[in-house]
Amino acid sequence: MITETNTCNCANETDQEKYARIEQVIEEYKDNEGSLIQILHLAQGIFGYLPLELQKFIAEKLNKPLSEVYGVVTFYSFFSVKPKSKYAIRVCMGTACYVRGGKKIVDKLQELLGIEVGETTPDGKFSLEVMRCIGACGLAPAITINDKVYKQVNPDKLKKLLKEFK
Ligand code: FES
Structure with missing residues (x-):
């Protein structure tokens, strides 16, 4: 289930704080079936987009090859690897x-x-x-x-x- 705290789009949050929140999300969702998409979705909600560094971080935490994470990110059009415009x-x-x-x-x-x-x-x-x-x-x-x-x-x-x- 997606919780509000994980989708908070806090302004002024540092990247480090965002990564910490993403790590919490990973801990919470990693054992769910199909968790990769859920985690990526929430991570994008927190970070705004999914740069390669963040994909690497998620892959490491999930013990998955980066190629698998990258494959999912580039397959679905709702994931973005570039910062989104206003x-x-x-x-x-x-x-x-x-x-x-x-x-x-x-x-x-x-x-x-x-x-x-x-x-x-x-x-x-x-x-x-x-x-x-x-x-x-x-x-x-x-x-x-x-x-x-x-x-x-x-x-x-x-x-x-x-x-x-x-
Ligand atoms: S062609 Fe149908 S809305 Fe543009």
Whole structure:
């Protein structure tokens, strides 16, 4: 069972404190069946992402080869090996969105943010990704910013939209 104390996202916590909390999580979950995914999930909740150092730490504590941990981390898209941005922007490049200008949206966002797809702005504020259909095809093109969906997005209005997140 996932307990609240283990998922606390305490600001100002040092890496050392985070590792200590992750160690507690490992102790608590290591004997459960399928514990690796649970532990990785909680570790990401505590640390924010799963850098290689942290994967090594988890592998050692679980007596598992790093390759097994790394294999799981890279297999599931909800695990991230890079720090996450505050606002994750995803542009739908499914057929309907693509046909209705998805590429122009990507180009405009790249220009406005000064990053390429797959990158995060140096201040850690925005990341840019593309994704497949999210089921809003009738109101294409669509993008998401974190969990919110924006439909019928006009590339010329993106600058204004981004300002809401400044
Ligand atoms: S193709 Fe973009 S929402 Fe379906």
